[in-house]
Amino acid sequence: MNPLRAAFREYYALRSRSIFVPRIDLREIMMVTFDGTVIRHVSVKNLESLRAMLAREAPRHAYYSVGLYERPAAKSMAEKGLKGAEVLFDIDADHLGVDECDYGLAWRCKSCGESGDGAPPDACPKCGSRDLERLDWLSEGCLEAAKREAIRLLEILESDLGVSGDELMVYYTGHRGYHVRILSERFLGLGKEERRELASHVSGLSFDPEEVFYVKGSVLTTPRVDEGGWRGRIAREMLQLLEGSSGGKTALPSSVAERRGELVRALGEGVPLINPTRALVRDLRRMAEEIVQARRVRIDEMVTPDTSRLTRIPNSLHGKTGLRAMALSPDELRDFQPLGDAVGLSDDQIRVFTTAPVPRFRVKGESFGPYEPGVGVDLPMFAAALILLKGRGVIP
Amino acid sequence: MEEHDPALASRYPFTSLGERLIESEGLTEKDLAYDPLLEQSRRHARGRLLSAVGGGLYLDDLYLPPLDAVATYLIVRLVSSWIGDPFLNRLVAEHESKRFHRLARDEPIHVLAWLGGELGAAIRLDGERAWIDISSYLRAAAGLGGPRWRLANRDVRSGQVLVGRRELARLLQELLRTHLLEPTPRPSLSPPLRAIGTEVTRRLEERKSSIQSSRPSRQALPPCIERLVEKAERGENMSHQERFTLAAYLLRVGWSVDRVVDLFRSAPDFKERVARYQVSHIAKGGYNPPNCETLRSWGICVEDCGVKSPLSYGRRGRRRR
Numbered sequence: 283m284n285p286l287r288a289a290f291r292e293y294y295a296l297r298s299r300s301i302f303v304p305r306i307d308l309r310e311i312m313m314v315t316f317d318g319t320v321i322r323h324v325s326v327k328n329l330e331s332l333r334a335m336l337a338r339e340a341p342r343h344a345y346y347s348v349g350l351y352e353r354p355a356a357k358s359m360a361e362k363g364l365k366g367a368e369v370l371f372d373i374d375a376d377h378l379g380v381d382e383c384d385y386g387l388a389w390r391c392k393s394c395g396e397s398g399d400g401a402p403p404d405a406c407p408k409c410g411s412r413d414l415e416r417l418d419w420l421s422e423g424c425l426e427a428a429k430r431e432a433i434r435l436l437e438i439l440e441s442d443l444g445v446s447g448d449e450l451m452v453y454y455t456g457h458r459g460y461h462v463r464i465l466s467e468r469f470l471g472l473g474k475e476e477r478r479e480l481a482s483h484v485s486g487l488s489f490d491p492e493e494v495f496y497v498k499g500s501v502l503t504t505p506r507v508d509e510g511g512w513r514g515r516i517a518r519e520m521l522q523l524l525e526g527s528s529g530g531k532t533a534l535p536s537s538v539a540e541r542r543g544e545l546v547r548a549l550g551e552g553v554p555l556i557n558p559t560r561a562l563v564r565d566l567r568r569m570a571e572e573i574v575q576a577r578r579v580r581i582d583e584m585v586t587p588d589t590s591r592l593t594r595i596p597n598s599l600h601g602k603t604g605l606r607a608m609a610l611s612p613d614e615l616r617d618f619q620p621l622g623d624a625v626g627l628s629d630d631q632i633r634v635f636t637t638a639p640v641p642r643f644r645v646k647g648e649s650f651g652p653y654e655p656g657v658g659v660d661l662p663m664f665a666a667a668l669i670l671l672k673g674r675g676v677i678p
Numbered sequence: 679m680e681e682h683d684p685a686l687a688s689r690y691p692f693t694s695l696g697e698r699l700i701e702s703e704g705l706t707e708k709d710l711a712y713d714p715l716l717e718q719s720r721r722h723a724r725g726r727l728l729s730a731v732g733g734g735l736y737l738d739d740l741y742l743p744p745l746d747a748v749a750t751y752l753i754v755r756l757v758s759s760w761i762g763d764p765f766l767n768r769l770v771a772e773h774e775s776k777r778f779h780r781l782a783r784d785e786p787i788h789v790l791a792w793l794g795g796e797l798g799a800a801i802r803l804d805g806e807r808a809w810i811d812i813s814s815y816l817r818a819a820a821g822l823g824g825p826r827w828r829l830a831n832r833d834v835r836s837g838q839v840l841v842g843r844r845e846l847a848r849l850l851q852e853l854l855r856t857h858l859l860e861p862t863p864r865p866s867l868s869p870p871l872r873a874i875g876t877e878v879t880r881r882l883e884e885r886k887s888s889i890q891s892s893r894p895s896r897q898a899l900p901p902c903i904e905r906l907v908e909k910a911e912r913g914e915n916m917s918h919q920e921r922f923t924l925a926a927y928l929l930r931v932g933w934s935v936d937r938v939v940d941l942f943r944s945a946p947d948f949k950e951r952v953a954r955y956q957v958s959h960i961a962k963g964g965y966n967p968p969n970c971e972t973l974r975s976w977g978i979c980v981e982d983c984g985v986k987s988p989l990s991y992g993r994r995g996r997r998r999r
């Protein structure tokens with residue numbers, strides 16, 4: 283057996299008790315094996331069967347549905363009979379536009395095997411082929427950025443939607459992101475449009491500064507600090523800016539500084555502001571927009587409305603890293619270190635032959651690399667798995 | 679206490695007040711079909727159904743005695759379930775909820791709160807305003823256009839959304855509309871009610887054929903455009919970007935300016951002159967609809983169809999057929 287698959291199997295044999303899926307009998311399960319076979323439309327009665335199945339198949343990827351179905355194993359959505367679906371938010375570091383996420387980027391030519399650092403060039407410098415593979419990597423900075431989004435998401439879900447604690451499920455995907463599911467009964471029945479609305483709420487997409495700084499005739503209504511949602515967040519942050527700037531530290535637009543007293547009363551007590559200048563309205567709206575931009579949660583908006591999604595089974599292994607898709611409590615999330623805490627594979631030594639450059643990396647507190655392409659190195663399984671699954675090495 | 683005011687059953691026959699009245703009177707389908715005292719209920723029910731099909735608003739029966747009002751409502755629902763046509767169901771839901779709003783918009787806030795509870799929402803009064811639970815808010819506001827209804831612009835705390843009295847009435851209209859769209863089992867009807875059903879069906883078919891002749895097939899519309907067409911037809915408020923996308927797309931696939939203008943006719947703020955000017959401006963400029971990436975960032979994209987522009991979705995879809 284492929285030593286990698288053997289390592290996955292060992293994990294599922296030893297750690298199967300950590301695998302769990304709430305309401306398992308209503309879920310669709312999907313797996314992708316190491317030889318690329320997709321096993322779909324599977325349902326299992328209970329956790330024991332799921333754990334046994336994982337230990338038997340030792341799949342490369344294992345997923346479960348956000349949907350709860352009457353007949354989860356049916357082939358089509360119509361036959362499955364959707365009873366409800368958890369609300370899913372997907373945070374993927376690839377969408378964050380963070381430089382750290384390009385750390386260790388490399389490429390390899392699919393025709394001749396040539397490889398190099400950085401983004402793939404237009405054509406292979408050696409053989410001229412245009413069939414080049416882009417190879418990404420994991421970096422702590424990138425994963426931190428994703429984690430910060432997840433933490434902000436949880437804050438918004440708690441303050442605005444009133445969901446917290448065991449109404450939520452949070453987990454590291456095992457790769458470059460986080461998933462958050464709302465489990466509470468009262469959200470299960472939401473339709474596509476309603477989910478889209480939730481997505482554009484947390485991502486600030488549907489925020490409109492003209493609504494929040496609302497002008498009617500000569501009266502400007504502002505948000506107030508004791509309000510909830512984006513209105514309250516904006517009011518509180520603006521009030522801080524106004525009060526903090528009294529010493530002249532922060533530069534406020536002059537239109538705003540001139541009316542500071544009135545604005546403090548508007549934001550603090552909801553006293554409408556009379557005869558605002560055009561410049562004032564414009565500047566306030568721009569400031570509000572900036573606050574939302576800085577605090578919005580950059581989720582993948584296409585994911586949330588879709589009730590037919592599947593995500594990784596909690597604590598199963600991710601087939602691109604060998605890391606665990608770890609279920610976390612909101613408290614655990616804060617101190618969570620993916621490249622240490624989510625290691626699930628053993629430290630048995632294995633020899634790997636690199637086929638592309640491998641950057642310097644740290645797993646479980648140990649440093650590895652950098653390695654040139656074409657060298658053999660002996661590594662613990664958890665580090666070797668990363669190189670192998672990221673397509674930068676083979677087992678000789 | 680308001681909850682026992684019989685006039686409320688007359689205005690809001692779909693509530694538990696209406697149900698209790700049916701029970702205490704032991705009202706059956708046979709009574710609805712044959713009882714001579716319910717003749718005016720049958721007449722009004724017929725009027726309401728035909729009005730729904732014709733796109734009007736039937737208000738002749740606003741102040742019936744409670745039992746007659748409840749009977750009228752029951753007949754409307756029985757006959758439309760009997761016909762079982764999804765398009766009719768939408769028209770009836772639209773009509774009944776509009777009618778509801780006519781009455782509800784003038785009610786004091788505590789009556790609205792009671793109605794909200796009847797429609798499955800959890801509502802807590804806060805002076806002249808009310809907090810509505812977020813799931814109900816989302817269900818209702820999903821069908822409403824305009825930035826004012828977007829959650830991101832509202833006071834939302836711990837799963838509750840603050841709304842004003844008029845806003846609450848509008849949200850309840852939507853909740854009633856979606857409630858009326860829930861599937862119901864097909865009842866069996868006695869001949870007098872079936873006769874109403876037959877007449878309504880005939881009108882419905884006329885309406886359908888007139889719509890079909892005026893509108894080209896929609897088979898190859900990409901999902902984002904499909905959704906915008908539905909929004910326009912339902913007369914929901916649309917953002918400037920949504921209107922532009924829809925008009926540019928339809929003009930590109932060969933719609934005439936007239937036809938595009940017609941599509942926007944149900945918009946609440948429709949002004950013929952303005953719409954015509956804007957649409958022909960887009961037509962003259964030969965604008966392409968924005969590409970999928972832009973549409974995604976505007977929140978207009980609905981799902982990932984694997985194309986770069988909604989226009990190429992159309993092409994692929996048509997070739998496949």
Ligand code: SF4
Nearest residue numbers: 902970979980983988
């Ligand atoms: S992918 Fe393009 S065509 Fe498809 S829904 Fe999104 S925007 Fe429309």
Ligand SMILES: [Zn+2]
Nearest residue numbers: 391394406409
């Ligand atoms: Zn090459």
